[in-house]
Amino acid sequence: MIKSRANNPLAAAGFLLPNILGFLVFTAGPLVFSLAVSFTNWNVQRTIPFRVSGSENYTELLHDKQFWIFFINTVYLMLGLPFCIAGSLFLAVLLNQRLRGMVAYRTLFYLPSFTSGVALMILWKALYSPDFGPINALLDWCLQALRINDLLQALGFHALSPPQWLASTDNLLGLVPQEIRISGGKFGMGAREALIIMGVWIAIGGNNMLLYLAALTNVPQELVEAAQIDGASRWKVFRHVTWPQLAPTTFFIVVMSFIGSLQGGFDQARVMTNGGPSGTTTTLAYYIYTKAFEEFQIGYASAVAWILFTVIFVITLINWKFGQKELSY
Amino acid sequence: MKWLFVGAFAVLVLLSCVAWSLRPAPAVAGKIPLQWVSDDNPARREQIALFNRLNPQYELRLDPNNIGMEKVIVQSIAGVGPDLFDCYDGFQLSAYARSGIAWDITDRLKEYIDFEKDVWSADFPNFILDGHAYGFPTNACTNAIWFNKDVLEANGIPFPSGPWTWDEFLQVAQKLTVREGRRVKRFGLLCDWWNWRQFVIQWGGDVYSSDGMRCVIDSPQAVAGIQFLHDLMYKYKVMPTPAEEAAMATAGGWGSGTITFFADAKGAMALGGRWWLCTLRTVQQNKKEKGERFRLGAVECPHGPFRVFRGYGRATLVNKNSPRREQALEFIKYEAGRPYNDMVNHQADALGPVKSYCYTPGYLHDPDYPEEDFNAVWRDIMQYSVPDYNSPFVNGQAASRILDRQLDLIKSDEKPVAEALRIAAQEVNEEIQKTLQRDPELRARYDELMRKKR
Numbered sequence: 001m002i003k004s005r006a007n008n009p010l011a012a013a014g015f016l017l018p019n020i021l022g023f024l025v026f027t028a029g030p031l032v033f034s035l036a037v038s039f040t041n042w043n044v045q046r047t048i049p050f051r052v053s054g055s056e057n058y059t060e061l062l063h064d065k066q067f068w069i070f071f072i073n074t075v076y077l078m079l080g081l082p083f084c085i086a087g088s089l090f091l092a093v094l095l096n097q098r099l100r101g102m103v104a105y106r107t108l109f110y111l112p113s114f115t116s117g118v119a120l121m122i123l124w125k126a127l128y129s130p131d132f133g134p135i136n137a138l139l140d141w142c143l144q145a146l147r148i149n150d151l152l153q154a155l156g157f158h159a160l161s162p163p164q165w166l167a168s169t170d171n172l173l174g175l176v177p178q179e180i181r182i183s184g185g186k187f188g189m190g191a192r193e194a195l196i197i198m199g200v201w202i203a204i205g206g207n208n209m210l211l212y213l214a215a216l217t218n219v220p221q222e223l224v225e226a227a228q229i230d231g232a233s234r235w236k237v238f239r240h241v242t243w244p245q246l247a248p249t250t251f252f253i254v255v256m257s258f259i260g261s262l263q264g265g266f267d268q269a270r271v272m273t274n275g276g277p278s279g280t281t282t283t284l285a286y287y288i289y290t291k292a293f294e295e296f297q298i299g300y301a302s303a304v305a306w307i308l309f310t311v312i313f314v315i316t317l318i319n320w321k322f323g324q325k326e327l328s329y
Numbered sequence: 330m331k332w333l334f335v336g337a338f339a340v341l342v343l344l345s346c347v348a349w350s351l352r353p354a355p356a357v358a359g360k361i362p363l364q365w366v367s368d369d370n371p372a373r374r375e376q377i378a379l380f381n382r383l384n385p386q387y388e389l390r391l392d393p394n395n396i397g398m399e400k401v402i403v404q405s406i407a408g409v410g411p412d413l414f415d416c417y418d419g420f421q422l423s424a425y426a427r428s429g430i431a432w433d434i435t436d437r438l439k440e441y442i443d444f445e446k447d448v449w450s451a452d453f454p455n456f457i458l459d460g461h462a463y464g465f466p467t468n469a470c471t472n473a474i475w476f477n478k479d480v481l482e483a484n485g486i487p488f489p490s491g492p493w494t495w496d497e498f499l500q501v502a503q504k505l506t507v508r509e510g511r512r513v514k515r516f517g518l519l520c521d522w523w524n525w526r527q528f529v530i531q532w533g534g535d536v537y538s539s540d541g542m543r544c545v546i547d548s549p550q551a552v553a554g555i556q557f558l559h560d561l562m563y564k565y566k567v568m569p570t571p572a573e574e575a576a577m578a579t580a581g582g583w584g585s586g587t588i589t590f591f592a593d594a595k596g597a598m599a600l601g602g603r604w605w606l607c608t609l610r611t612v613q614q615n616k617k618e619k620g621e622r623f624r625l626g627a628v629e630c631p632h633g634p635f636r637v638f639r640g641y642g643r644a645t646l647v648n649k650n651s652p653r654r655e656q657a658l659e660f661i662k663y664e665a666g667r668p669y670n671d672m673v674n675h676q677a678d679a680l681g682p683v684k685s686y687c688y689t690p691g692y693l694h695d696p697d698y699p700e701e702d703f704n705a706v707w708r709d710i711m712q713y714s715v716p717d718y719n720s721p722f723v724n725g726q727a728a729s730r731i732l733d734r735q736l737d738l739i740k741s742d743e744k745p746v747a748e749a750l751r752i753a754a755q756e757v758n759e760e761i762q763k764t765l766q767r768d769p770e771l772r773a774r775y776d777e778l779m780r781k782k783r
Contacts, residue, residue, distance in 0.1 A: 044402060045427040047770045060763075130572045167571045169743060177743070178734055178752070277571075278737040279730075293399040294726040296424070297767075 038302035045296055057303035066279070067287070067304065068180060073192070074283040076171070078261040080196035080203075085253055087204035089246070092212030093238070106213070109205035117202075121271040124198045128165035136162035163189035166273055169280045177278040191281050195268050208253050215249035216242070251323045255316055262312050284308050360388040361656050365645070366401060366414040367467075369393035372607055372678040379672055380663050387659060398424060405430040405648050412657040415467065416644045418717060419454035420725020422463060425646060431463040432649035437658055438462050442665045448682050451640020451714040459721075464646035465661045466682035468673055470602040471638045471714040472524065473706050474498075474631070475609075478624035480505065480515070480597045491629025491706075495557065498631035502567040505597035517567035519587045519596035520558075522740055524639070527600075528554035530715055531633035536732070540778055541720035544757035546732065547750045554633065555739060556746045563742050569596075571741050592623070600630060602641075603707045606677035610698070627703035629710050640714030642679060680707055687711075722771055723761045731756045 041053045061067050095106050112120060127133050139162040143149055149159040163170065169177040170188030177186075219242050227237045265283025269275045275282035275290070282290075284304060292301035367373055369391060377389050392411055395404065398421050404410040410430065416422050425431035438444055444462055445453075452466035474489070481488060486501060502517025529535060534551030537544055545551065561568040574590075591599040592612040599605075609625060616623045630638055645664060647657045663669050670681030674692045681687055687708045695701060719725055735753035738744035765772045 041767060043767070044406065045424070045768075046429040047427050048768045164572050164741075167741060169738070169741070177738060275730075276733070276737050277741060278743075279734045290726070290730065293403070295724045296399075296402070296428070 034302040034305060037299050038306050040299045042299040043296050044298065053299065057300045058307070060300070061303055061307060065180070067284075069178065069279060070282050070284050070287045072175065072180065073280060074262060074265060074285075076173070076175070076192055077196060077199070077265055077281075077283060078258070079172075080200045081254075081257050081261055083200045084203035085208060085250070085257060087200060088206070088208035088253070089212050089250075091204055092209050092216055095209070096213060096216045109209065111205070112202045113206040117267050118271050120202065121198070121268060124194075125166065125272050128194050130162065130164045130167065133165075135165075139163075163193070165189070165194040166191045167277060169277050171280070177280050191273055191277060195265075195272070195281055198268070199264075203257075208257070211249050211253060212246065215246050219245045251319075254323065255319050258315050258319060259312050262308065262315070357388055359386075361386060361653060363387055363389045363413065363653060363657055363660065364392050364411040365389055365660070366392045366395050366411040367645075368396060368415070370607065372673075372676045375676065376669065376672060376678075379668060380660060383663065383668060384659055387656065389660060401425070402428045402430060405650050408650060410648050410650060412648055412651045412653050413645050413660055414648065416455050416464060416646050418641070418725070419458070419719040420729065422455060422458050422644075422646070423719075423721060423725065426458050426461075426463060430649055432647040432654055433461045433463055434647060434658065434661065435460075435462045438465065438661070438665075441662060442683070444665075447684060449640065449642070449680070449684055449711055449714070451711060451716050452642040452644060452682060454716045454719070455642055456644035456646065464644045465664045467643040467645050467664060468604070468679035469640065469642035469682055469711065470604060470679035471630075471640045471707070471710050472527065472600050472602050473627050473629055473710055474598050475591060475601050475605060476598045476626045476628065477591070477594060477596075478626045479622050480594060481626075484597075488626050489628045491631075491710075492636060493629070493631050495631045495633055499565055499567065502598065503565065506567045508566075513569065513573060515594065516569055516573075516596045517598060518561060519591050519599040520561070520568055521587050521600070522558075522571075522736070524600055525555060525558055525736060526717060527630070527639040528558045528633070530554070530637050530639060531635050532557070533635055535718060537718060537720040539718075540782075541718075541722055542761070542775065542778060544720070544723075544728070544754045544761070546757070547747070547754035552747050552750055555736075555750065557633065559739055559742070559746055562740075594623075602679055603627075603677055604679040606701075610677070624700070625703070627706045629706060636713055637715045638710055638713050640711065640716045642682070680711065684711075720761065722775055723757060723764050727760050727764075728757050731760060 038057055039052060039054060041048065041051055041056070091109060095102060095109065099105075127135050130136055143160060143162075153159055168188065168190035170186055170190035171192045172187070172189070174182045174184055174187040176183045223241050223245075224237055227241050232240070263285055265281070266285040266289060269281050269283060269286040270289075273281040275286050285308075288301045288304050288308070291297050291304060365377070373391060377391055380389050381387065395401065395411065396415070401410060401414045402424065405414075406428065414425075416425060416431075422431065426433075442448075444457075444465070448466055449469035451471060452469045456462055456464040456466060476489065478488065484505060486504060489498075489501060498518075504517070505515065506517040507514040526536065529546070529551045532550045532554030534545070534548045534554055536546050536551075562570045587596075587599055588601065588605050588608050590596055591601070591605075592609060609623075613623050613625070632638075645661065647654050647661065651657060665683060667686055670683050670686035671689075671691065673679070673681040674687060674689075675695060675697070686692070692708070693704050695704070720728070732753050735744070735749040735756075739746050739749045765775055
C-alpha cells in the first residue's frame with residue numbers, strides 16, 4: 001500500500017500544485033516584484049518615465065526625516081509588548097484552573113480576537129472621549145475622591161487633569177511631535193498611549209493566551225507534584241518548574257509579537273486617528289500605505305517595506321541568537 | 330470529520346447562493362449600463378433617477394463602495410474602473426489626469442456650453458487643468474454663516490446681515506457662548522478646522538505663490554489668518570477646541586459632525602455651505618413632529634481685511650479607459666442642463682453648477698420650502714468666492730499631509746502659529762524639490778517658469 005502511494009508522483013503533485021501555485025502567484029511573486037520595484041522610480045502617474053533608479057530610493061529613505069519619526073512611532077507602540085505577553089500568561093494561568101464554566105470564561109476572554117477590529121476601535125474611540133468617555137470619568141472621580149490634586153497643590157505641584165487621549169501628542173517619553181528629540185513639556189498620556197492600552201487589552205486574551213494555555217497543559221504534572229512534595233510554595237513551583245517549561249512557547253510568542261508589532265499600527269491609524277495628531281500614530285505600515293496608494297510612489301513605498309523587512313529580520317535573528325540560550329527545554 | 334467537511338461545504342454553497350442573490354442585477358436588455366462612483370445619499374439617487382428617466386436608453390447606476398482616489402485610479406488603470414467618477418479638488422484632478430484616466434473633453438464640452446463663462450469659477454480647479462476640461466461640475470458652494478433664529482431671538486440679538494467683519498461677528502458670538510463651569514453649554518460659532526484656507530485668503534495670504542513654485546503658508550498674512558482662527562478657540566473661546574469637540578461628539582447621542590452639533594443647538598452660529606440643508610431640513614421636519622422649533626437663517630460669512638470666501642465643489646470626470654466613455658458624455662451633458670441644475674437647487678445639494686439656473690424665481694423662493702428666505706445669500710457670495718489654488722509641482726496628498734501635521738499642532742495649541750507654518754512651508758518646499766527631481770516633465774515646466782521670472 002505504502003509503495004503504491006510512493007510511486008504515484010503525479011497524484012502527489014496534483015494535490016500540492018494548488019498550494020504551490022497559490023504561493024507562487026500570491027506570495028512569492030509579489031515579494032520578488034516588490035523587491036525589484038524598490039530599485040525603480042515606478043509611479044502610477046504616467047508623466048514620470050519609468051527608470052531603474054538603483055539604490056536611490058534607499059538613499060532617499062535614509063535621509064527622510066518622516067521615515068525616522070514613523071520608525072520611532074512604530075518602536076514606541078511596541079512598549080506594550082511586555083504587558084501583552086505577561087498579561088496573556090497571567091490570564092492563561094488563571095484560565096488553567098479546574099473551575100465550573102471555564103470554557104465560557106475562556107471564550108469571553110478570547111472575544112476581542114474574533115470581534116471585528118474596526119468595531120472595537122470605534123468602541124475605544126468613544127471610551128477615550130476626553131470629557132464624556134468613561135475612562136476619563138473614572139480618572140476624574142479618582143482625582144476627586146482621593147483628593148490627589150489637593151495633595152499635589154499643597155506640595156507645590158500642578159494639579160492633574162485626565163489626558164486628552166487621541167487628541168494629544170503627549171507621551172510617556174516626552175517625544176516632541178515631528179521632531180527627533182525629547183522635551184519635558186510633552187510628558188504625559190496621549191494618542192500613542194491610548195493605542196498601546198487598547199492593543200494590550202486586545203492582545204491579552206488573544207492567540208498568545210491560547211498558546212500559553214496549551215503549553216500549561218503540557219507541563220508534566222509529576223514535576224509539579226514533586227516540587228509540591230518538597231514543600232515549594234505556589235510561586236516557587238511556578239518560578240522554578242512551570243516557567244522554564246513555558247520557555248519555548250514564550251520564545252515563540254516574543255518572536256511573533258515583535259514581528260507583528262513592527263508590521264502593525266495600520267488599522268488603528270486608519271480607523272481611529274488618521275495617523276495623527278501631527279503624525280504621532282503613523283507607523284511604518286501606515287506610511288507604506290500612504291506612499292504607495294495616496295502619493296503613488298510605489299517604488300519608494302516598496303523600499304520602505306524592504307527596510308522594514310530587514311529590521312524585522314535582524315531583530316528576529318537577535319531574538320533567535322539570544323533567546324535560544326534561555327531555552328533549556 | 331466527514332460530516333464536518335460536508336457541513337462546511339454546505340455552508341459555503343449556501344453563502345455562495347446568498348452572494349449570488351445579492352449581486353447587482355444585470356442591465357435591462359437594450360439599455361446601456363453606466364457606472365458612477367459617487368457618495369450615496371438621497372439627493373444622488375434622485376439625480377440618477379432623473380437622468381435615467383430623461384435618457385431611457387441608459388441605465389446609470391451608483392457605486393458608492395469604490396470612492397477614494399486611490400481605488401478609482403488603480404481600478405481604472407487595471408481596466409475595471411467606473412465610467413464616471415467624482416473629483417473634489419485640484420489635487421485629485423491633477424492625479425487623475427497624470428495617471429491617464431481622466432478624459433480631456435474640452436472640445437466636446439464646448440459644443441453645448443461655454444464652461445469658462447457659464448460655470449461658477451469656484452469649480453474650475455475640480456475639472457479644469459492647464460486649460461483642459463476633464464469633466465463637469467456637479468455642484469458649487471461657498472460657506473456662509475448659518476444661525477439658529479430661535480437662539481438669537483431668545484437672547485435678544487437681532488438677526489445679522491452682511492457684509493460684516495470678524496470683529497463685529499465676535500461681539501455677537503461672545504454673547505451667544507454659554508459656559509457652565511468647565512463645560513460649554515453652547516458655542517457662539519461652530520466651524521470645521523478644514524476651513525482654515527478661508528482665513529488665510531481673507532487675510533491676504535495663500536498656500537502657494539501665484540506661480541505655484543513655492544509654498545508661502547508662512548507669509549505674515551497667512552500667519553495672521555490662521556492665528557485668528559486659533560484665537561477663536563483659545564483667546565475668544567467662542568469656538569470649540571478639539572477636546573471640546575471630541576467631548577460633544579459623544580454627548581447627547583448626536584454622533585459627530587459640525588452639522589449635527591449645530592442641529593442640536595450646541596452652537597448658535599456655524600460656518601457651512603448650502604448643502605447643510607440636505608440634513609437640516611430633515612432635522613427641522615423631525616423637530617416639527619415633536620413640536621420643537623428650529624428656524625434657520627443664513628448670512629454672508631464675516632470677512633477679514635479682504636472680502637473673499639473660499640469656493641469649493643465637486644465635479645464628475647469621465648474615465649478615459651472606459652469602453653462606454655462616449656455614452657458617459659451624455660451624463661456630462663445632463664449636468665450642464667436645466668433639469669439637473671433645477672433639481673440640485675431644489676435639493677439644496679449646494680448650488681447647481683451653471684450660474685444662470687441659480688437666477689430663477691424658483692431658486693430664490695422654492696414653493697416647497699417657503700420659510701427658506703436665505704437663498705439669495707449663497708448665490709450672492711459666490712461672486713466673491715476664490716477657488717483653492719494648488720501647486721502643480723507637488724503631490725497634493727503629500728503636501729496636505731505635511732500641512733495637516735503642523736496645523737494639528739496649532740489646532741491643539743501645542744505650537745505657536747508662526748513656527749508651525751514656517752516648518753510647514755519649509756517641508757512643503759522640500760517636497761516640491763523632491764517632486765521635481767522625480768518628474769522630468771514638471772522639472773522642465775518649473776525651469777521654464779524660472780527662466781521667465783529672470
